[in-house]
Amino acid sequence: MSDIDMVDGNLALKEIQKLEGHTxxxxxxxxxxxxxxxxxPPMLASCSGDKTARIWQQGPSGSWDxxxxxxxxxxxxxxxxxxxxxxxxxxxxxxDATTAIWQKSGGxxxxxATLEGHENEVKGVAWNPSGSLLATCSRDKSVWIWEMQPxxxxxxxxxxxxxxxxxxxxxxxxxxxxLVSVSYDNSIKVWIEDGDLDDWSCVQxxxxxxxxxxxxxxxxSFNPAGDRMVTCSDDLTMKIWxxxxxxxxxxxxxxxxxxxxxxxxxxxxxxxFSVNWSRDGIIATGAADDSICLFHETKDYLxxxxxxxxxxxxxxxxxxxxxxxxxxxxxxEILASASDDGSIKLWRLTQVP
Amino acid sequence: MPRELINANPxxxxxxxxxxxxxxxxxxxxxxxxxDQQEIFDHVxxxxxxxxxxxxxxxxxxxxDSIEVDDKLNHVRVTFTPTVEHCSMxxxxxxxxxxxxxxxxxxxxxxxxxxxxxxxxxxxxVNKQLNDKERVAAALENPNLAEVVAECLAPTFV
Numbered sequence: 001m002s003d004i005d006m007v008d009g010n011l012a013l014k015e016i017q018k019l020e021g022h023t024x025x026x027x028x029x030x031x032x033x034x035x036x037x038x039x040x041p042p043m044l045a046s047c048s049g050d051k052t053a054r055i056w057q058q059g060p061s062g063s064w065d066x067x068x069x070x071x072x073x074x075x076x077x078x079x080x081x082x083x084x085x086x087x088x089x090x091x092x093x094x095x096d097a098t099t100a101i102w103q104k105s106g107g108x109x110x111x112x113a114t115l116e117g118h119e120n121e122v123k124g125v126a127w128n129p130s131g132s133l134l135a136t137c138s139r140d141k142s143v144w145i146w147e148m149q150p151x152x153x154x155x156x157x158x159x160x161x162x163x164x165x166x167x168x169x170x171x172x173x174x175x176x177x178x179l180v181s182v183s184y185d186n187s188i189k190v191w192i193e194d195g196d197l198d199d200w201s202c203v204q205x206x207x208x209x210x211x212x213x214x215x216x217x218x219x220x221s222f223n224p225a226g227d228r229m230v231t232c233s234d235d236l237t238m239k240i241w242x243x244x245x246x247x248x249x250x251x252x253x254x255x256x257x258x259x260x261x262x263x264x265x266x267x268x269x270x271x272x273f274s275v276n277w278s279r280d281g282i283i284a285t286g287a288a289d290d291s292i293c294l295f296h297e298t299k300d301y302l303x304x305x306x307x308x309x310x311x312x313x314x315x316x317x318x319x320x321x322x323x324x325x326x327x328x329x330x331x332x333e334i335l336a337s338a339s340d341d342g343s344i345k346l347w348r349l350t351q352v353p
Numbered sequence: 354m355p356r357e358l359i360n361a362n363p364x365x366x367x368x369x370x371x372x373x374x375x376x377x378x379x380x381x382x383x384x385x386x387x388x389d390q391q392e393i394f395d396h397v398x399x400x401x402x403x404x405x406x407x408x409x410x411x412x413x414x415x416x417x418d419s420i421e422v423d424d425k426l427n428h429v430r431v432t433f434t435p436t437v438e439h440c441s442m443x444x445x446x447x448x449x450x451x452x453x454x455x456x457x458x459x460x461x462x463x464x465x466x467x468x469x470x471x472x473x474x475x476x477x478x479v480n481k482q483l484n485d486k487e488r489v490a491a492a493l494e495n496p497n498l499a500e501v502v503a504e505c506l507a508p509t510f511v
Contacts (some may be wrong), residue, residue, distance in 0.1 A: 076494050077491070080486075184481075184488075216481070279426055289463075321486070327380075
């Protein structure tokens with residue numbers, strides 16, 4: 001459990017460093033899951049409306065610098081980025097309808113594959129836990145699953161149709177090959193592979209009638225155990241879902257499926273764009289009200305299934321909308337945030353005496 | 354061949370006289386002047402309609418009263434009324450309003466653009482699209498759409 005005493009509540013989010021270099025809004029961030037251990041310096045990827053992705057690395061002095069600019073591949077906004085679980089490949093999804101796969105060769109990053117097929121803007125990219133599959137989602141309302149083949153080949157193995165509007169983000173369950181997508185159609189969809197048919201299908205849709213969101217769902221994140229999921233929306237709320245049952249064992253009558261636990265509302269005044277659950281159990285949210293909020297589960301079980309309370313709100317975390325918040329997987333007290341103001345900020349969650 | 358117009362015969366209204374601030378009332382020339390309704394209106398009144406040689410003001414698409422501003426909270430809301438209920442240009446007009454204000458106002462401002470309640474057949478859908486910044490960003494990267502917006506915002510049209 002967390003080494004931060006939640007009862008005390010005297011927490012502060014201290015700005016460590018502001019990373020500048022992008023010349024347009026920064027949309028998304030991804031921590032390299034393997035860097036920061038075994039002598040490798042911590043590494044963060046960012047992507048932007050300036051059509052590039054950047055790699056940031058912590059130097060020996062502790063200060064962060066831009067180690068590489070990934071350019072001349074995408075000719076429109078780079079909307080999302082994700083590292084493969086081994087930390088060796090970076091996928092970037094762009095409004096140019098393509099997804100690029102980058103690999104470090106020497107000091108540079110080289111584009112080793114370009115995935116084409118979506119009709120228009122790619123909005124989200126995500127690797128499955130083993131790194132064998134990559135999911136992409138688009139304004140064309142579909143989710144594609146790509147299988148990595150030998151020789152840097154990626155083959156599309158499934159095109160998932162079901163959302164009625166553009167799909168904003170995809171994310172895999174931390175341990176299972178279960179994919180979740182969230183959309184402008186206000187719904188959350190859960191997808192699994194049908195073992196016999198090598199076919200993917202939607203096993204559950206969490207919509208407004210399942211206590212879901214009433215406007216665009218922008219993002220989702222699982223807790224490390226994978227038995228809880230949090231989603232955030234244009235309806236200004238965050239929702240916590242019980243995801244403890246395995247979707248491949250859902251019964252036809254809906255028994256055993258995922259369900260709504262609670263709704264966090266009244267914390268953000270404008271669209272909530274990003275949500276991320278830390279290894280220490282802290283949920284961070286970033287919103288168009290320029291603020292970052294942190295939540296933690298309360299130990300007083302007054303509400304069935306637990307409740308979550310605000311432990312910190314950082315107003316004016318950025319000068320403009322906060323588009324992405326991501327906890328460092330290696331150092332769970334370090335948070336990165338990205339904004340329309342073009343900057344990335346690194347924060348440390350500390351206890352104030 | 355001339356293309357068919359969405360609204361072939363729009364009602365054209367007169368332009369409101371431009372008011373100027375009475376500087377003599379301003380005793381402290383260094384005092385910070387909050388951005389007000391009139392200033393916002395001046396930014397958007399001359400935007401050209403996508404299909405007519407008239408301004409949004411002349412077509413009564415926007416008026417000074419349709420602008421709400423809270424300078425302290427950095428919030429601006431523009432409520433516009435398309436000339437016809439089925440106007441397929443509503444999204445373009447809304448996009449022009451957003452782009453003009455994004456370029457004219459300090460970046461601290463949060464801008465909401467919406468249709469006047471009851472003024473359009475697909476009001477909720479248009480409002481949702483105009484206030485989804487990702488879709489707005491993608492739309493503005495579309496060369497054809499960007500060109501239409503640029504024409505409507507062209508400074509030669511005053």
